[in-house]
Amino acid sequence: MLSVHTSPLDQPGVGDAGGMNVYVTDLSRALARRGARVEIFTRATSSRQADVVELDEGDPRVLVRHVPAGPFEGLDKNDLPGQLCAFAAGVLRTEAGRSEGWYDVVHSHYWLSGQVGWLAADRWDVPLVHTMHTLAKVKNASLAPGDTPEPFGRVIGEEQVVAAADALVASTAQEAADLVGLYDADPAAVHVVAPGVDLDLFRPLPAVPGARAVVRSRLGLPADRPVVLFAGRVQALKAPDVLVRALGVLAATGRPVPLLVVLGGPSGRPTAVRELEALAASSGVGEHVVLRPPLPRSELADWYRAVDVVAMPSRTESFGLVAAEAQASGTPVLAAAVGGLRTVVQDGVTGRLVPSHDPAHWADALADLLGDDVARAGLAGGARRAGTRLGWGPAAEQVLKAYALAGQRRHG
Numbered sequence: 001m002l003s004v005h006t007s008p009l010d011q012p013g014v015g016d017a018g019g020m021n022v023y024v025t026d027l028s029r030a031l032a033r034r035g036a037r038v039e040i041f042t043r044a045t046s047s048r049q050a051d052v053v054e055l056d057e058g059d060p061r062v063l064v065r066h067v068p069a070g071p072f073e074g075l076d077k078n079d080l081p082g083q084l085c086a087f088a089a090g091v092l093r094t095e096a097g098r099s100e101g102w103y104d105v106v107h108s109h110y111w112l113s114g115q116v117g118w119l120a121a122d123r124w125d126v127p128l129v130h131t132m133h134t135l136a137k138v139k140n141a142s143l144a145p146g147d148t149p150e151p152f153g154r155v156i157g158e159e160q161v162v163a164a165a166d167a168l169v170a171s172t173a174q175e176a177a178d179l180v181g182l183y184d185a186d187p188a189a190v191h192v193v194a195p196g197v198d199l200d201l202f203r204p205l206p207a208v209p210g211a212r213a214v215v216r217s218r219l220g221l222p223a224d225r226p227v228v229l230f231a232g233r234v235q236a237l238k239a240p241d242v243l244v245r246a247l248g249v250l251a252a253t254g255r256p257v258p259l260l261v262v263l264g265g266p267s268g269r270p271t272a273v274r275e276l277e278a279l280a281a282s283s284g285v286g287e288h289v290v291l292r293p294p295l296p297r298s299e300l301a302d303w304y305r306a307v308d309v310v311a312m313p314s315r316t317e318s319f320g321l322v323a324a325e326a327q328a329s330g331t332p333v334l335a336a337a338v339g340g341l342r343t344v345v346q347d348g349v350t351g352r353l354v355p356s357h358d359p360a361h362w363a364d365a366l367a368d369l370l371g372d373d374v375a376r377a378g379l380a381g382g383a384r385r386a387g388t389r390l391g392w393g394p395a396a397e398q399v400l401k402a403y404a405l406a407g408q409r410r411h412g
Helices: 019-033 077-096 110-124 136-140 152-164 173-183 211-219 240-252 272-282 297-306 321-328 359-370 373-387 392-411
Strands: 038-043 052-056 059-067 106-109 128-131 167-170 190-192 227-231 259-263 289-292 309-312 333-336 351-354
Touching: 019 038, 019 052, 019 059, 019 106, 019 321, 019 392, 038 077, 059 077, 077 110, 106 110, 110 128, 110 152, 128 152, 128 392, 136 152, 136 173, 152 173, 167 173, 167 392, 173 190, 190 392, 211 297, 227 240, 227 297, 240 259, 240 272, 240 359, 259 297, 272 289, 297 321, 309 321, 309 359, 321 333, 321 373, 333 359, 351 359, 351 373, 359 373
Parallel strands: 038 059, 106 128, 128 167, 167 190, 227 259, 227 309, 259 289, 309 333, 333 351
Antiparallel strands: 052 059
């Protein structure tokens, strides 16, 4: 596994760490349970990091290798193309010292890793399997007002990786269609594999009276007030500002205003969280918005279970892991009708889709859902039922099949 720009050990929800981190770690664990040995290469970001660590202490089946490539600190994702040569050299050097010989497959994640994977797979004559996670052409077509488009260099890099890969793993049929339609991918090389969810961690509350009240009390949440949760990076792409503005609309029109909890750190701009806090104050809803740093997934699971609705107003999502985790936890999702969210959230069954990013539309959607206990309970039941089908086991089996087909494609 190659994950150049963000370590699987990083806390999701801040900086560049997000759903991809969870995807890489959980997929690696699931593959290991099926007999694979996995080594994850990522860029070293501290001199204190060991060269090699076990993803899960005491389990040598999944290793994380930290590769020095550029200064440990001060580089963000946009600086990393200039460090790909150094990273690739570290990967090749590590492999050369392995007594076990070459790897059987290279699975790269995000286009930066794909550039390195292209070289490594060619050097070792093994199949290159790639998962994009996000696509520049799709992001640039869905920018928030004032947001900066992805650079043309990334577009070229993605096109090169698509052409070089022996297999492409897409999270949804929409992503597969984008790869074929926007990047001229060979349809035979594209495999749709829905990511999984850790169902041991993300599961509904027990069906006993007062269970939610107990969790809310532990988290410091009000027992009798509607609570909406946003979990993710605070950046324009994820659009938490839409939720804050929607609360402003509710307040201005005299409707009840729920408590909005934002669990996430700044991404893109270090001032992003402070800007969101200032927006809440200027919109007259500062007292209704609670901003907290991202949490470990073991704690995040309780937040999903404690709230009434999880909201995802993203401008684009290749999949939408937060929506899947929330539904597995038995909580309905209110999501923008974009990208993979249209697949993950079954409109009217596990949640509701909002067809725009207009705060007025989101205000109406929040008011309708939070004001209808019967409808919300029905969606929660649908979410629970859908969640039982979201385990990582089937996803890992399909990825292993993609590996085998990629090998056949490369070697005929």
